[in-house]
Amino acid sequence: MNKAADIGAKAQQETAAVPDEGAVRFSNVTKRFDAVTALDNVSMSIKPGEFMTLLGPSGCGKTTLLNLAAGFLSPDGGEIRIAGERMNDVPTYKREIGMMFQNYALFPHMSVAGNVAYGLKVRGIAKPERDRRVQEVLALVRLTGFEDRTPRQLSGGQQQRVALARALVINPTVLLLDEPFSALDKNLRASMQVELREIQRKLNVTTIFVTHDQGEALSLSDRVAVMSEGKVRQLGTPQEIYRQPCDRFVASFVGDTNVLRGRLEGIEGALAVISVGVIKVKVPSGAVMDVAASAPIDLFVRPEHLVMTEATPSCATSGTIAAHVYQGGHVDTYIECKDSSRDRLLVRSAGHETMARWPTGSTVGISIVAGEGVAFV
Amino acid sequence: MNPQPFLRAFTAPAWLCAFSFLAAMVAVLQFSLRAYVPGSLDPGGFTFANFIDLLKPLYARVFFDTVVICFLTAVSTLIVGYPLAYALVRTQSAAIKSILLVIVVTPLFLGEVVRTYSWIIVLGNNGFINSILLNLGIIRQPVQFMFTTFGVVVALVHVTMPVMVIMLAAGLSHIDRDYQRAAESLGAGPIRVFLTVTLPLSMPGVVAGVTTAFAWTFSAFATPQLIGGGRVNMISNLVYQLGFASFNFPFAASLCVAGLALTIVVLSGLRLASRRLENIGPH
Numbered sequence: 001m002n003k004a005a006d007i008g009a010k011a012q013q014e015t016a017a018v019p020d021e022g023a024v025r026f027s028n029v030t031k032r033f034d035a036v037t038a039l040d041n042v043s044m045s046i047k048p049g050e051f052m053t054l055l056g057p058s059g060c061g062k063t064t065l066l067n068l069a070a071g072f073l074s075p076d077g078g079e080i081r082i083a084g085e086r087m088n089d090v091p092t093y094k095r096e097i098g099m100m101f102q103n104y105a106l107f108p109h110m111s112v113a114g115n116v117a118y119g120l121k122v123r124g125i126a127k128p129e130r131d132r133r134v135q136e137v138l139a140l141v142r143l144t145g146f147e148d149r150t151p152r153q154l155s156g157g158q159q160q161r162v163a164l165a166r167a168l169v170i171n172p173t174v175l176l177l178d179e180p181f182s183a184l185d186k187n188l189r190a191s192m193q194v195e196l197r198e199i200q201r202k203l204n205v206t207t208i209f210v211t212h213d214q215g216e217a218l219s220l221s222d223r224v225a226v227m228s229e230g231k232v233r234q235l236g237t238p239q240e241i242y243r244q245p246c247d248r249f250v251a252s253f254v255g256d257t258n259v260l261r262g263r264l265e266g267i268e269g270a271l272a273v274i275s276v277g278v279i280k281v282k283v284p285s286g287a288v289m290d291v292a293a294s295a296p297i298d299l300f301v302r303p304e305h306l307v308m309t310e311a312t313p314s315c316a317t318s319g320t321i322a323a324h325v326y327q328g329g330h331v332d333t334y335i336e337c338k339d340s341s342r343d344r345l346l347v348r349s350a351g352h353e354t355m356a357r358w359p360t361g362s363t364v365g366i367s368i369v370a371g372e373g374v375a376f377v
Numbered sequence: 378m379n380p381q382p383f384l385r386a387f388t389a390p391a392w393l394c395a396f397s398f399l400a401a402m403v404a405v406l407q408f409s410l411r412a413y414v415p416g417s418l419d420p421g422g423f424t425f426a427n428f429i430d431l432l433k434p435l436y437a438r439v440f441f442d443t444v445v446i447c448f449l450t451a452v453s454t455l456i457v458g459y460p461l462a463y464a465l466v467r468t469q470s471a472a473i474k475s476i477l478l479v480i481v482v483t484p485l486f487l488g489e490v491v492r493t494y495s496w497i498i499v500l501g502n503n504g505f506i507n508s509i510l511l512n513l514g515i516i517r518q519p520v521q522f523m524f525t526t527f528g529v530v531v532a533l534v535h536v537t538m539p540v541m542v543i544m545l546a547a548g549l550s551h552i553d554r555d556y557q558r559a560a561e562s563l564g565a566g567p568i569r570v571f572l573t574v575t576l577p578l579s580m581p582g583v584v585a586g587v588t589t590a591f592a593w594t595f596s597a598f599a600t601p602q603l604i605g606g607g608r609v610n611m612i613s614n615l616v617y618q619l620g621f622a623s624f625n626f627p628f629a630a631s632l633c634v635a636g637l638a639l640t641i642v643v644l645s646g647l648r649l650a651s652r653r654l655e656n657i658g659p660h
Contacts, residue, residue, distance in 0.1 A: 072558055072561075093561045093563075097562055098563075099562040101555045101559060103555060105556050105558065107556060107578075109577045109578060118563050119564055122563055122564040166559075167562075170564065
């Protein structure tokens with residue numbers, strides 16, 4: 001055997017042992033429930049310390065993927081690795097995961113301290129050490145002094161923190177969060193999100209977070225996997241998902257969007273020239289690269305990338321203001337417009353002066369902020 | 378203030394029932410405090426003698442045996458019924474669910490005498506179990522099941538099984554699957570999950586089932602009469618003997634009153650012991 005082949009074989013062995021740097025890795029994972037394919041050949045690698053969000057409408061397979069990582073389900077095909085080890089046939093209780101449930105699932109027959117200590121007790125950790133670690137993690141979630149309360153005596157936010165403490169105290173390889181904020185009211189939700197993110201960063205624990213709330217996904221994640229019908233539609237940073245959605249589904253599921261009817265004029269390198277009304281806009285050509293010139297194109301533009309102006313012939317389009325919706329920090333204006341595929345446009349503008357300047361019923365011109373928008377056939 | 382006073386008329390049947398039951402209870406109570414006149418069906422004058430007689434070892438023994446049989450029956454039913462109830466709640470298969478339900482519920486549809494008689498066929502010296510054991514050469518002499526406490530308890534477990542399983546299943550079905558999953562995610566294996574999460578959370582169902590099984594068994598009559606055959610006596614059998622063989626109605630009445638009192642005492646004890654469980658139950 002020659003030396004080069006030897007080195008090659010050795011390198012291959014190493015890659016077999018650690019096939020990926022990922023803390024959690026799904027390779028071609030498929031899961032079927034009877035005739036329904038819940039997950040169809042999903043591959044994804046989550047880096048150590050990363051906050052990965054699985055985002056999608058209900059039934060998209062995000063919870064199934066989380067349950068596969070937890071071991072509550074086993075895959076019909078493909079492979080799941082946690083910290084490099086194959087997990088397909090490893091039962092949940094041997095996986096070293098921390099999980100937070102939608103309803104928190106705090107043991108109602110145990111105190112706060114009892115709940116948090118459960119995982120340590122199971123691991124046979126002696127009482128002094130156990131008590132110390134319970135104190136430590138309760139301090140982390142700001143619940144010192146609540147040790148002897150029962151879960152029922154706690155508010156929703158406090159219950160959630162206990163659930164987080166219980167999951168974190170065992171130093172899990174990966175933290176799994178199943179829509180943990182859905183039961184909280186809006187204000188509490190926002191502060192809990194910030195808190196969760198701070199704790200996650202501090203401990204640098206790899207996290208998989210499942211949600212159907214796109215706002216939550218964008219604000220918390222390092223990366224987001226947008227899923228639908230058992231497939232990952234797009235995997236990227238929140239900015240990528242929001243600014244450069246890869247298809248119509250992602251563009252309309254994540255954030256509000258307007259769809260303007262346009263026509264492809266031509267491709268100029270990485271940019272596509274699209275005519276909307278009398279004007280031409282240049283947007284990244286990604287999804288329309290292979291489309292024949294002069295084909296009808298839908299231009300997806302975020303509401304904050306549309307600007308209301310005086311109605312002049314040089315505007316992209318124009319319309320009649322149907323309603324202003326005052327949101328405090330900004331104003332959402334709905335505009336009747338024949339160029340929109342839904343006959344309505346949503347324009348988001350800062351400041352309430354918009355409402356005074358263009359009262360309901362007035363005609364406005366609409367222009368698009370240069371460089372913004374994504375085109376799909 | 379009652380805008381429709383005529384609606385009260387609809388409670389009349391309930392009042393009638395309540396009155397009848399109360400009248401019967403009062404009759405039994407007053408009989409228990411009357412003297413027994415041998416050779417006469419009419420009771421004599423007022424006396425506490427019946428209750429003092431109850432303390433005789435002969436009768437006290439029957440009370441003790443009754444409590445022991447009730448306890449053994451309730452606990453055995455719990456042990457046999459728990460896995461059945463668990464399977465009933467957790468199985469995904471509709472077929473298994475139906476089969477379990479049929480097995481569990483059929484005893485309710487059999488008359489007491491028919492059910493007891495079928496146990497005689499199974500447990501008798503020439504019965505099902507003994508013939509098999511004899512023919513297999515495992516035993517030489519038939520094992521005595523009939524006229525033993527064991528035989529009575531086996532037949533009584535059959536009676537209490539449906540209500541036990543139904544109450545346990547009701548309790549178990551209220552336990553969110555996520556509690557078990559949470560324990561698993563924290564590293565607990567199946568046995569540990571059962572002992573530290575499932576079992577404690579199902580305690581309200583366990584208490585309800587055991588209490589009901591206990592109370593049902595306390596008044597058992599045909600089963601100990603036929604399978605116990607006079608050698609295993611419970612309170613009802615004693616009442617029957619005294620009332621219908623000796624026509625000592627006052628003493629039979631005092632036995633009934635004492636039995637009722639004992640049931641109330643035992644059940645309140647159980648209730649008290651389980652009170653601290655009330656905070657535990659799942660949400």
